């Protein structure tokens with residue numbers, strides 16, 4: 001039987017991403033639109049365990065749509081991995097008379113939410129927020145577009161100095177398990193070579209393509225490497241290997257790191273987050289639970305949390321082909 005909900009909670013969990021504030025705003029404003037009460041939970045599941053919960057309304061989320069980070073803070077909670085931790089979390093939800101919850105985060109946060117739902121039957125909906133774009137059931141996760149633009153902007157600058165000195169740069173971008181940022185920022189910035197975790201290019205082929213590119217008259221080169229790429233042990237090792245084997249190259253390394261997680265969200269991420277927040281609240285009102293909101297072919301859709309966690313968001317073969325053709 002459908003249980004009518006009166007009060008909704010929202011939290012951000014796991015690694016932050018630009019646009020999370022826009023998603024929080026959307027959830028709170030949607031709750032207000034549908035005459036529901038709402039609260040924010042600070043620091044994800046850890047804050048829930050500790051009862052770090054604050055009442056919110058449409059006005060408490062003004063002027064945050066343009067801000068990076070998350071006003072609710074975020075955390076990874078070891079305690080929530082335990083039955084006792086999840087029981088404390090549940091007790092706090094009951095104490096605050098919360099009927100349903102929206103979790104903005106990545107697959108780790110969704111796994112926690114799914115186990116929590118199985119144990120306590122608590123209604124919850126996930127919104128995918130991570131710069132890695134590695135979640136099944138959505139073409140885009142919140143923050144990915146902004147991170148891509150940040151990466152391209154910086155790589156363009158590196159290109160300037162690479163070109164002035166006729167140097168080869170290895171630029172490491174984020175993506176522990178996924179090459180979405182590397183592949184798309186690499187194409188966008190005109191990288192000569194792109195290394196991603198999904199495809200081990202092999203050191204020999206890397207040397208061959210760099211040699212070919214030098215012979216073809218290129219004076220500077222950029223190789224964009226995803227953090228999780230397996231071609232070498234890490235980007236520094238890759239750079240030394242190339243320097244040893246192609247001594248004619250002057251090689252430098254630049255690791256972009258956490259700057260990719262910050263900054264004002266792009267308009268795309270703000271709109272995506274706004275759409276996802278509305279959809280999440282409407283699903284809860286409709287009595288739905290254990291689903292993740294996604295956007296596929298510009299349509300808002302849902303995927304079972306279990307499926308979103310287990311299935312893999314694959315890199316497009318067509319984009320890979322484009323990247324190969326562009327590096328000729």
Ligand code: F6P
Pocket residue numbers: 015016130131132174175176177227261
């Ligand atoms: O947000 C995802 C991600 O950026 C990964 O690509 C990266 O490996 C990881 O977060 C690092 O996160 P943290 O430094 O917070 O552990």
